[in-house]
Amino acid sequence: MASGLIKRYGVVTALEDVDLTIPTGAVGLLGPNGAGKSTLLKILAGITLPTAGQIEVLGLDMIAQPLEVKERIGFMPEYDCLNPDYTGVGYLVQMGRISGLTRTDALSRAHEVLGYLKLGEERNRKIRTYSLGMRQKVKLAQALLHNPDLLLLDEPTSGLDPWARNEMLGLLAHVTRTTDKTIIISTHILADVEFLCKHVVVINQGRLVLQGEVAELKGKDLGYVAFRIGGNLPSFVAGLRARGWAVTIAGEEVRIQSTLPKAIDDGILVASQLGIQVRGASIGVRTLEEAFIELLVTHRQGEGAAAADLAPGDRSSPPPGGQLEP
Amino acid sequence: MTAPTLDAPAPAIPTGRISTGPQGYRDWRGQRKDRLHRLLALATGEAMANLKNVASLVLTIFTGLYVLGVTFALISALYFLGQFADPESPLVSFGGAYMATYMMVAVIPAMVVLSAGLGSKLIADDFASRSIVLYFCRPLHRTDYLVGKLLSLEFILIFFSLVPALIFNISGLSIGTIDAIDRNEKLWTLPVTVLISLLCIVFWGTLGLAFSAFFKRRGWAFAAVLALVLFSFLFSNLLVAITHQNMLSYFSLIDDWHDVLNWVYQQPDTPGRPPAGAAAVLGGVLALCWGLMFHRMSVADIEVES
Numbered sequence: 001m002a003s004g005l006i007k008r009y010g011v012v013t014a015l016e017d018v019d020l021t022i023p024t025g026a027v028g029l030l031g032p033n034g035a036g037k038s039t040l041l042k043i044l045a046g047i048t049l050p051t052a053g054q055i056e057v058l059g060l061d062m063i064a065q066p067l068e069v070k071e072r073i074g075f076m077p078e079y080d081c082l083n084p085d086y087t088g089v090g091y092l093v094q095m096g097r098i099s100g101l102t103r104t105d106a107l108s109r110a111h112e113v114l115g116y117l118k119l120g121e122e123r124n125r126k127i128r129t130y131s132l133g134m135r136q137k138v139k140l141a142q143a144l145l146h147n148p149d150l151l152l153l154d155e156p157t158s159g160l161d162p163w164a165r166n167e168m169l170g171l172l173a174h175v176t177r178t179t180d181k182t183i184i185i186s187t188h189i190l191a192d193v194e195f196l197c198k199h200v201v202v203i204n205q206g207r208l209v210l211q212g213e214v215a216e217l218k219g220k221d222l223g224y225v226a227f228r229i230g231g232n233l234p235s236f237v238a239g240l241r242a243r244g245w246a247v248t249i250a251g252e253e254v255r256i257q258s259t260l261p262k263a264i265d266d267g268i269l270v271a272s273q274l275g276i277q278v279r280g281a282s283i284g285v286r287t288l289e290e291a292f293i294e295l296l297v298t299h300r301q302g303e304g305a306a307a308a309d310l311a312p313g314d315r316s317s318p319p320p321g322g323q324l325e326p
Numbered sequence: 327m328t329a330p331t332l333d334a335p336a337p338a339i340p341t342g343r344i345s346t347g348p349q350g351y352r353d354w355r356g357q358r359k360d361r362l363h364r365l366l367a368l369a370t371g372e373a374m375a376n377l378k379n380v381a382s383l384v385l386t387i388f389t390g391l392y393v394l395g396v397t398f399a400l401i402s403a404l405y406f407l408g409q410f411a412d413p414e415s416p417l418v419s420f421g422g423a424y425m426a427t428y429m430m431v432a433v434i435p436a437m438v439v440l441s442a443g444l445g446s447k448l449i450a451d452d453f454a455s456r457s458i459v460l461y462f463c464r465p466l467h468r469t470d471y472l473v474g475k476l477l478s479l480e481f482i483l484i485f486f487s488l489v490p491a492l493i494f495n496i497s498g499l500s501i502g503t504i505d506a507i508d509r510n511e512k513l514w515t516l517p518v519t520v521l522i523s524l525l526c527i528v529f530w531g532t533l534g535l536a537f538s539a540f541f542k543r544r545g546w547a548f549a550a551v552l553a554l555v556l557f558s559f560l561f562s563n564l565l566v567a568i569t570h571q572n573m574l575s576y577f578s579l580i581d582d583w584h585d586v587l588n589w590v591y592q593q594p595d596t597p598g599r600p601p602a603g604a605a606a607v608l609g610g611v612l613a614l615c616w617g618l619m620f621h622r623m624s625v626a627d628i629e630v631e632s
Binding site: 009042045046047048066067068070071073075077079080081082083084085086090093094095097098099100101102103105109112116142145146147179 | 352353354355356357358359360361363364367368371372375378379451452455456457459460461462463464465466467627628
């Protein structure tokens with residue numbers, strides 16, 4: 001839980017008056033480049049202190065009891081941060097012992113976690129010989145090693161090829177769904193959040209924009225049923241209109257402006273009468289990406305209006321990014 | 327509205343294939359060790375890792391051979407001089423002069439080389455690999471990190487200062503004294519040797535560590551320590567030669583140690599250069615190193631990401 005959290009680096013404000021409560025489970029931390037996500041994660045991991053505000057992690061005051069909090073936290077940074085001179089298992093043993101495990105526990109736990117992450121065969125190789133995907137796994141392993149209650153993952157799938165990314169997502173999903181850990185995942189890849197997380201926190205320009213469930217961010221359905229068909233599209237549309245439905249065409253989709261079950265029934269009926277193949281029918285919903293971008297645009301418009309009322313230099317903040325970082 | 331697009335490839339949602347090992351994920355519920363244990367774990371782990379590095383190991387072995395060689399050469403000299411030389415000669419009777427000379431010839435050079443060679447790796451590698459962030463998110467303060475790194479160096483340095491110095495001191499008392507009375511009169515050298523050896527490893531270890539904190543490449547840190555020691559020695563002696571002011575050799579760390587060793591082993595001071603001044607210079611360098619390292623640690627996480 002954070003209250004009135006402010007973090008400034010010189011004249012640059014990374015976080016501005018953030019009030020936040022993170023629920024148990026997997027939480028996606030979203031925001032454009034320079035939004036303050038990594039700063040928030042570093043504060044939660046105890047790597048940097050806030051300029052002002054209070055922060056309570058796992059029921060403990062991070063500023064007053066940093067070591068107690070850090071015992072229960074696992075942090076996986078975004079960038080490559082492994083000492084290449086160590087072997088995989090050697091590095092984990094060292095990190096485990098610094099986290100408070102005995103030598104015996106650290107050794108057995110290192111083998112266990114590397115086995116779990118399917119790095120058992122490579123555990124005695126130097127880290128410098130590891131691929132990017134393997135390094136990501138070691139980073140995850142060092143975060144999991146001491147069995148933390150809170151996992152902070154900064155861009156866990158960043159830079160991975162599709163196969164390695166798929167594997168990493170599978171691992172994270174397994175940890176998320178089989179343990180009672182709280183996992184905060186900062187990422188730009190919204191589909192990862194959609195897949196892994198139930199809750200989401202959105203930050204923009206150092207300010208909290210939204211916190212809630214992913215479903216809440218996406219909103220309810222868009223009020224239409226979408227059909228993808230193979231065959232005579234104008235005849236299909238005409239058939240539906242003849243039955244009294246309001247119909248629009250969006251690309252290859254035919255949308256009936258209703259979410260009533262009867263709309264789907266009628267669509268299938270019309271298609272069968274005309275000999276048209278129905279390739280798909282679904283209730284129209286926004287993707288998380290669409291909802292996220294819409295939210296940011298709304299927030300920036302609001303910020304822009306507020307900034308117009310301020311004299312220049314009233315507030316320093318990272319420049320608003322127009323593009324999302326890959 | 328034209329929505330910005332993500333550059334990332336379209337995600338492939340896993341299809342239920344969870345890549346876990348056969349045993350799945352298991353929680354660990356063991357007893358956590360306290361802060362002191364964690365600090366010592368950092369120190370011992372780093373010391374072992376340092377010695378596993380081939381360059382460090384070669385440097386350590388050669389330095390060890392040098393220290394051992396000097397130690398046994400001087401012990402042999404004491405023994406043979408005792409056998410054949412004039413018993414009244416100051417060279418025969420072991421004492422402070424022998425210890426001061428031994429420390430300057432055997433221990434101080436070993437400290438310079440090892441603190442530069444092994445110390446330069448400790449923090450520089452963490453900056454270069456950015457693994458310093460992983461230490462900072464462990465249950466240790468940044469001061470603990472520095473102390474742990476220093477201890478890891480001291481664990482090695484102690485075998486090249488305290489251990490050989492004590493061997494030499496005890497050997498000297500055993501074979502280099504005239505009789506029991508003479509031996510008893512020189513027993514004071516033992517606690518002095520312990521104290522000065524410990525001070526020696528703290529000073530040179532800190533110097534090596536401080537340079538390691540300011541260079542991202544180990545080689546640069548290594549060269550910088552050696553350059554500082556050699557340059558300060560040459561520069562100060564050049565100044566002394568030009569001005570005939572012995573006080574100017576305070577600039578030389580080696581000469582400062584020479585003065586301090588003469589002082590603690592009750593040898594005559596260098597004219598015009600009180601040993602308290604040398605001790606103050608060494609203390610000042612130590613304080614400066616720690617101050618700079620603390621500052622460096624306070625901005626390390628920002629430095630790593632920039």
